[in-house]
Amino acid sequence: MLRVAAINFLNPAPLMWDFEHAPLAQELAQRYSLHYTQPSQCAAELLAGRADLGLIPIAALTPELAVVPGCTIASLNEVRSIQLIVKSPNTFSTVKTVSADTASRSSLAYAEILFRKFASNHPAFLPASADPIAMLQQADAAILIGDPALLALERREQIEAEVGPCQWFDLAHEWHIRTNVPWVAAVWAVRPESLGEPRLSAAQLVEDLEASRNHGLLHIEDLVKEWAPRIELSPAVIRHYLSSNIHYVLNTDCMHAIKLFRQYAAEVDVLPALPDLRLL
Numbered sequence: 001m002l003r004v005a006a007i008n009f010l011n012p013a014p015l016m017w018d019f020e021h022a023p024l025a026q027e028l029a030q031r032y033s034l035h036y037t038q039p040s041q042c043a044a045e046l047l048a049g050r051a052d053l054g055l056i057p058i059a060a061l062t063p064e065l066a067v068v069p070g071c072t073i074a075s076l077n078e079v080r081s082i083q084l085i086v087k088s089p090n091t092f093s094t095v096k097t098v099s100a101d102t103a104s105r106s107s108l109a110y111a112e113i114l115f116r117k118f119a120s121n122h123p124a125f126l127p128a129s130a131d132p133i134a135m136l137q138q139a140d141a142a143i144l145i146g147d148p149a150l151l152a153l154e155r156r157e158q159i160e161a162e163v164g165p166c167q168w169f170d171l172a173h174e175w176h177i178r179t180n181v182p183w184v185a186a187v188w189a190v191r192p193e194s195l196g197e198p199r200l201s202a203a204q205l206v207e208d209l210e211a212s213r214n215h216g217l218l219h220i221e222d223l224v225k226e227w228a229p230r231i232e233l234s235p236a237v238i239r240h241y242l243s244s245n246i247h248y249v250l251n252t253d254c255m256h257a258i259k260l261f262r263q264y265a266a267e268v269d270v271l272p273a274l275p276d277l278r279l280l
């Protein structure tokens, strides 16, 4: 059994289709045991050896882990679910404090790169839970990721009525316009020693994950129906998010983007260098 750390946000739902739906869920349950948690926690579990496979932030990749080819959580331009909210009249270059959701790893490093490399600013990051009003009451800016960011966008007027006018930046878009590469958040990473006879082969793993993603993308309408009662977002927003905001294919542009992200993150001293990306 491969122990899998998965994320319980809306965006990985298409990747998880076969694991959560008939007809393949039962068969996959013989090869994989799933456990859902937050992105930062997935990485911690994989690195601590409590999981063998995890959907992990690219900020958490280390030389010991191999990237599984095929799937990713990325965005080609606007992602919606990663918001940097800046209280006016501050801008990228004047913000001094950023209240940041600790569920995130990649997004925080992207924000640090945007501040340090592209705005010559070095604000302090204050860890916080994902409550936009409380966050903006204690800092010049806030970073929200995942479902709380999507929900905050819907409550924008109410939030600004409490904390004053703000500028809302989509971090994937901000990264893309400065670098011209996709914004990549997460990949499936595996501890390579957990694969092979008599356990699962690498080829079977790649096949299972890609098939699940492909089936998920063919069932976007079913996912919209499943998620609409679970989250306060309109079916149209969920549909657009799953079919247009998030990009699920780990292509060569995304691989290049991961390398560029890690190179910049090392340059501005946010993450250790990762010169050789290990692919399964």
Ligand SMILES: C=C(O[C@@H]1C=C(C(=O)O)C=C[C@H]1O)C(=O)O
Binding pocket: 007, 009, 011, 012, 039, 040, 056, 057, 058, 073, 079, 081, 082, 103, 104, 105, 106, 107, 108, 145, 146, 147, 185, 186
């Ligand atoms: C796009 C998103 O991707 C997530 C963001 C991550 C991060 O910032 O570390 C990690 C995993 C992804 O599921 C999101 O949740 O909004």
